[in-house]
Amino acid sequence: MAIKDIISSIVVFLFSLSAYILAADFGGGAELFPRGLAIIMMIASGLMFLRAVFWPRLVPEGESRMEMADVKRTAVCVLITIAYVALIVPLGFATASIAFIIAIAYAMGYRNHLALWLTAVLFVGTLYLMFVRVFHTPLPEDIIFGLFH
Template sequence: MSSRDDFAVPSRWLIAAEFGAAILLAALFATLAWVGSGYGGTAAFMPLAVSTLGTLASLAWAIGLLRKYPRNEGGTTISLASLRRLGTLVVLFVTFVAAIPHCGFLTATFVFVGVTPILMGLRPAWHAVIAAACLSGLLWLVFAVLLKSPLPADIIFDRQGVFAWIF
């Protein structure tokens, strides 16, 4: 269904933009892997493993885009609503990354995972909050309890935080 807010864009432009995003993401993950390799002892394992997997996944994404680039000559219709949702997601993600040093990874994850589906209109609020609580709790359990990996100071999941009684 087309509306007056829809516009056509050549598919190769979209593929080129997506390819650029994949390469930038691969470069970001590669940089994080390089930084993570400087950590001492077992603290380097998770950042290095996750960053390496992210680099490989991003490169696989880029290779897949290269394979379909020459065959895609048609146009694609994009709606302004889709662009608004994309812009909202970008702003939320940048806010998430900027919030990590100030409120901690687990708290920022809880807020990001809880707020994003609500603002994007994807899930009811109670689904998003339950999913955010489960994911944050699982991340805390895996990293802090099972792996005994040092996590940055956190507002909620810290020894002096809201859930201090658990420790």
């Protein structure tokens, strides 16, 4: 199990480092949140690496095998995430983000429709206002907001 933690921690660290470097181009203060999140992920992956290398007895034992349904659900979530990234520019941030949150929640089995839709719209609306009004960061033109012009 320790070797899996070592490999996972290295992958997460490299991914986080890439995110940290790429966020530098955001400018206008918009880089603070993604860079902060990347730093937290790098610290956590570093701790995971240290635990696996120096204290392998602390790594949880046991076999963690995924059921086929879990593998399918994970694959669907990965595909939804790839689609989200691809659709941000053509659909816009708000439309793609609302669709992403709803699709991921449904794929994970969440079925409280009112809570799901309210959460998606309010969360994305809050993020949109924060980036546009507070950080003054332009986001891709959006289909939803285009209807109101």
